[in-house]
Amino acid sequence: MEYDFRSIEKQWQGVWSEKKSYEVKESGEKPKFYALDMFPYPSGAGLHVGHPLGYIASDVIARYKRHCGFNVLHPMGFDSFGLPAEQYAIATGQHPAITTETNITRYREQMKQIGFAFDWSREIRTSEPSYYRWTQWIFGKLFESWYDVEAGRAKPLSELEEAFSNNGNYSITASCDDEWWKGLDMSLFPHFGEHFAGTFTATDWNSMSKQARNAILMQFRLAYLANSEVNWCPELGTVLANDEVKDGLSERGGHPVEKKTMRQWMMRITAYADRLISGLEEVNWTDSIKEAQRNWVGRSEGASVRFSGAGSASDCVVDVFTTRPDTLYGVSFMVLAPEHKLVTNFTSDVNKAAVEEYVLTASRKSERERQGEKEISGIALGGSVIHPLTGREIPVYIAEYVLAGYGTGAIMAVPAGDERDWKFAQHFSIEIPDIFEGYDTNTEVCSNDTAQLKNSGSLDGLAKKLSVPAALDLLEKDGFGERRINYRLRDAVFSRQRYWGEPFPIYYENDIPQLIEEETVTLPTVDAYLPTTDGEPPLARAKREDWPVFKGDRMETNTMPGWAGSSWYFLRYMDPNNNKEFCAREKSDYWGQVDLYVGGAEHTTGHLLYSRFWTKFLCDLDLISFDEPFKTMINQGMILGRSSFVYRIQGTEKFVTFEKRKDFKTQRLHVDIALVDNDKLDLEGFRKWRVEFANAEFVLGEDDTYTCGHEVEKMSKSKYNVQTPDELVEKYGADTLRCYEMFLGPLTQSKPWDTQGISGVHNFLRKISRLIDSASDIDPSKPELRIVHQAIDKVTTDLERHAFNTVVSALMIAVNELNDLDTPRSFSALRPLITLLSPYAPHLAEEVWTKIGGAGLVIDSVWPKANPAYLIADEVVYPVSFNGKVRFKLTLPTATSKDEIETLVLADDRTKKQMDGREIRKVIVVPGRIVNIVC
RNA sequence: GCCCGGAUGGUGGAAUUGGUAGACACGUCAGACUUAAAAUCUGAUGACCGUAAGGUCGUGCGGGUUCAAUUCCCGCUCCGGGUACCA
Structure with a gap:
């Protein structure tokens, strides 16, 4: 039977919808599992091929967990407030609600045809009053x-x-x-x-x-x-x-x-x-995301130190924050942020104009620009402060590298121990007090934490670990400073105009x-x-x-920011239609934390931090029982577009094929990827594509075809490289799209979208269709069982470690091997294989399930267990290497002992040949793995 | 600038704990079937040298540790993400 994906997919989507297969209720019988996707903003461009990547992955896990006996909550909804709809409204006068509704309808259709196991009865939209009244309530x-x-x-x-x-x-x-x-x-x-x-x-x-x-x-x-x-x-x-x-x-x-x-x-x-940092220990996220959040919160322990103004500024006190109070003796200047409120107090009359200009220039730059500035800039104000220990006068500068929003907006500069301060001192020829033993700080900066202090009074001879606490004691005893913890994190602006x-x-x-x-x-x-x-x-x-x-x-005429609605939406899915509460307590107690959260790492310091904050807050008020929202998270990579190019010979309507483009003076033009198949251009289609190309002529390659050039770049309409899932579903079916997106590579890596390989995945599904047709209701053979059980083992471990791509390979290998068998295939051996397939290709799996005598729907079938008896190989092929280079292979029974292996390898003629008179110095045998002879 | 990632054949990628680099798939080439095409099937396919046997090189670049490094360490290059009002 031919693989008729169109009718198969339509039929089974109908069945699932009719049976409400994906609607869930709280139930005491099964353990719960909550699989969630970061919900999309419904943009006007519709779903592109990058969106479903994460949804397919979470869908695979949701279905897998369902097979494993979990009660799975897997909802979808829309983060439907946002700027693009508003900008469209400004441009056209159309109410953003209308635009949003249209876009959501499109998104829903696109998602539905991919066959996700979403419980659509729980759909939510942040822009609906029935939803945002609870966002307002939480704000309250x-x-x-x-x-x-x-x-x-x-x-x-x-x-x-x-x-x-x-x-x-x-x-x-x-x-x-x-x-x-x-x-x-x-x-x-x-x-x-x-x-x-x-x-x-x-x-x-x-x-x-x-x-x-x-x-x-x-x-x-x-x-x-x-x-x-x-x-x-x-x-x-x-x-x-x-x-x-x-x-x-x-x-x-x-x-x-x-x-x-x-x-x-x-x-x-x-x-x-503090809790945003400590809570990270309870969640199973990647170290890089946790690290980024820790850095964002930016907790640093140190001291606040007071410097009194000198001369005309004697009534001023400048507070600085430092993590190295022990280097106080190395302070030779102070830098204020240009916005610092005491700038004018330290500015002498002669410098006034120059300072004002510098402040103005700095105010026009963004923080990012200021920190990114490579050129050292700053200006001496003319005033000075008094060093609390030495009593010396210290000049005060302003410089854009000091930000008003961090710490106190002022730093004590220690050029001997800080790169930026050191460069600043060099640039302005400021004295660099020598405070580190063994370093000539006039020629290099000391960034070594184990360096001992010198010229530092009672701190002499101590290194960072001991000198910092000693310095803190000193500060507090003498009363010009105290211990202090500083955070980089700032309170979040919550108003939007x-x-x-x-x-x-x-x-x-x-x-x-x-x-x-x-x-x-x-x-x-x-x-x-x-x-x-x-x-x-x-x-x-x-x-x-x-x-x-x-x-x-x-x-109040401001509105809330985009992250308001998305900070708590995962709770609303548990009880989406409740008009008495944001979420009934028994429901949030039942579903609890999100067990698997899939989405992009670009949300690290926004959404992921804010929703943790709101969750902790709701937990504090005892409105929910957990204070971390997302237990495990996977971050999918971006999908980039693969653009195709044609080469027009300048000033003509002639287009030259990629290989010959260098023979002419050409212009490179983007061409719609729909007109290109495996880099070959559809010439007729190209002529019809745009009027200006109607009379196009072509300089073809050796094989009489036109080859296009290509490049990987961001997906964008103007580059004609946007691939919507719709076309692929139409051409190959949802199951192929699902498998292909997973097969493309590791979920977490960003990668170019390229449809070149899709036919291979489509073929694989067709092969399954044929494999089923060739099977019958007989007893399974041993080789068949071995293949199937190896697949069960591999697929299960790979799913557990979220290696979605290798699961597809494992299934391909199983199908290829089964097809290669010269014994007939049996229904009973294939049934577990179809359950393995069903998270990836649910429609096809459902279709063939009934043919091989499966009971009920495949989506409800029980996940198979691998029988270890079928997994053990009888023999091991040992690569035998000499000085790390593999020279030959030796097949030995699995049970061969380490000593026996060594004896057998050394007795082998090929070993003698390799030795060629050299002496054996060492033999390394790793049972089950490798033999290495050092000579 | 700062923080976080990434780099493996012509292409996407595999190698799970330091142990056969290139699984699986695409593409390409050759062959079978066919009047022909499509589809399907079979074989080859990292580079270089060699008729072959075989050898040399090879996981972004430069060093190091190790019997053994894509994997660990040090120093770079390039690319991507975030950087607080894009979501």
């Missing part, structure tokens, strides 16, 4: 919570208020900004005076105005309002992402961009910094933000999706009556 919880550092968890804000009214804030350790009181509007606190340093009594608290209390509480909320800097483009009237800014100009239009301070919602993710995102459930009354708890604040209608002329977000266009819910003086 964050708004109404604070982080108790001592208890190590988030708590309801009411507990904090109670504590304040009982004891003030004396005994409170809440996560907040350093010197949080400096952000307060002091006019609200008339009796605090100018030396207020952040401590207040119960009496203070109880006598404060509502506004004043709110201002204080705002400093402790996990979702809070604060001033933060954004890239503002006055011309476009909008805030830009760092990506959209190039050299201080907007990428769109090339308008100037400046830094602007805006009042924005923030998320206090820093409260969770966009339309197509979740509205905040917040209104303002006398400028105090108030939470809307009962109702869902849905997006109001607006007349355009652009910011207003005075730079307010698009939602500010909505008039009072346009808002479905309007309270107080005004509504």
Whole structure:
């Protein structure tokens, strides 16, 4: 029978859908397994061939686990808020909801034809009010919570208020900004005076105005309002992402961009910094992702050291953070970030103009540009600080390599021990104090942690390990510094000046933000999706009556960022239609953590960090019972496009084949890959492709064909190299696509998409079809069983280690070997093989299952176990090598002992021949592996 | 710049714990079947030298450890991802 994939796939998709085969319910009988894909943003271009890669892998595991007896949750949905739909709306005026709906429909169709075992009854969309009302609800919880550092968890804000009214804030350790009181509007606190340093009594608290209390509480909320800097483009009237800014100009239009301070919602993710690091030990992710997250959080232990200003700046104190307080004697200058608030205090009049210019130049650069700058730049302010130990005056500089957002925005420079400081000192001819034993730091920098200190008072003779704690003691004893832990992680900006995102459930009354708890604040209608002329977000266009819910003086007009909805979606799948709760507790208790999460590594420092943060928070409030969302994760690589090229002889309509292109002066043009098969161009199709090629002539190769050139690059419409899964499903079927995407190579590696090999995989499925036709209901033969059981063993171990590509090879080998047998094939030996096949090619597996007497549906069949008796080989082929080079092979029974092997090898004529009079110095025998003779 | 990956035949890749480099597949070449084509099947296929037997080289580059290195260590090159408002 011919392999008629079209009717097979249509038929079985119908059966599964009719029987609701992939719908799951919580059940006590089976262990659960939760397989999840990072959910897609439904873009207008539709699903391309890179998307299904991860979905196929998770589908394979979901199906495999189902065969192994697990109750498998494998859902799919859409992260449907986002910029592209909004930009399309700005350009065309069409409401983003319409665009989004159209795109989702397309995505669903594309996914359905690939035959994923998704439980579509659980589909969710972040842009649906029924979903985002719970995103708003979680935001509300964050708004109404604070982080108790001592208890190590988030708590309801009411507990904090109670504590304040009982004891003030004396005994409170809440996560907040350093010197949080400096952000307060002091006019609200008339009796605090100018030396207020952040401590207040119960009496203070109880006598404060509502506004004043709110201002204080705002400093402790996990979702809070604060001033933060954004890239503002006055011309476009909008805030830009760092990506959209190039050299201080907007990428769109090339308008100037400046830094602007805006009042924005923030998320206090820093409260969770330590737990975000320690939690990594509980999850089974790749070391590289864990390492990247650790670095992102960037915990460093060190000291905060105070330097007093000298001369006219004597009333200033500069705080610096350092991880090497022990090198304090090596400090010969200080560098402030250009934005540092004390810059003007240290600037002498003669330097004023130059400093101002430098500050301005630096402010136009992005952080990335500033750190990437190779040229050393900086400027001496003219002022200086006093070295706390030596009392010497130390010049103060500003330089763009010091960032305001990290640490205190100021560093004590130790040129002897830090590469950047050393180069800076060299460049500005600053003295380099010699503080390391055995290093001439005028010619080289010392980066050796075991180097002993010198010229460092009581620290002399100690190396880093001992000198750092000693220095910390010294600092604290003398009172010019203290131990401190610093994080690179910053609180996350949670406001976006966009339309197509979740509205905040917040209104303002006398400028105090108030939470809307009962109702869902849905997006109001607006007349355009652009910011207003005075730079307010698009939602500010909505008039009072346009808002479905309007309270107080005004509504919050920012929207939430893309990561809001995706930070908790894995919970909603457990209980997608609940309109009373975000997720019923018994459901989240049943499904628990995601057992396997598949997605790209590009989410490492965004989504994967934020969802861990929200999960920990929800766990703290006892709303769920686990505090890490994703137990095991695999990161798939990117699929790149393979572009094809034709070569036009300049100024003509003649196209020359790849091999002969160098004989002419040619222009290389992208050609649609649909017109190219194995690098051979479809000449007629090419002429019809575009009008300008209608009269194309060709200079062909030896074999009278036109060969195209090729290159691997990003998939893009303009390069005509986008491959949608649709065409391949149409041409080869979903099962072929599924197997081929897995066969392509290791899931985690990025690789070019190339359909060249697809026919081989398609052939393999056809061979299975024929193999089944040639089988009958007889007793299985021993060689047959041996082949099948070896496949069971290999496929099972490979699936367990997520080696998806070698599973396909193993199945191919089994099918080839079975076909090569000269004994007839039996149904009973083939049945386990078809179960092995079913995660990869479920439609074909289902089709042949009934033919070989399988009961029920193959997707419900039990995963076979390999019988070890069939796996042991009788003989081992020993490669015999001389000095590591294999010279001949010797077949010996498996049971041959090490000594026997040595004797037999040495007795072999070929050994004698190889020796050729040389002396045997050593013989290495690794039983079951190799023999090596050293001579 | 910083952080995290990657590099193996003409191509995608395999080699699971340091133990036969190139499994499986594509492509190419040769052959069978056929009036012919398609499909299918069989064989060859890392490079170089050699009629052959056989030998030399070979896993991005340069060193090192080891009886033995694609695998471990040190130093590079190139490519990809992230770098906080793309998702």
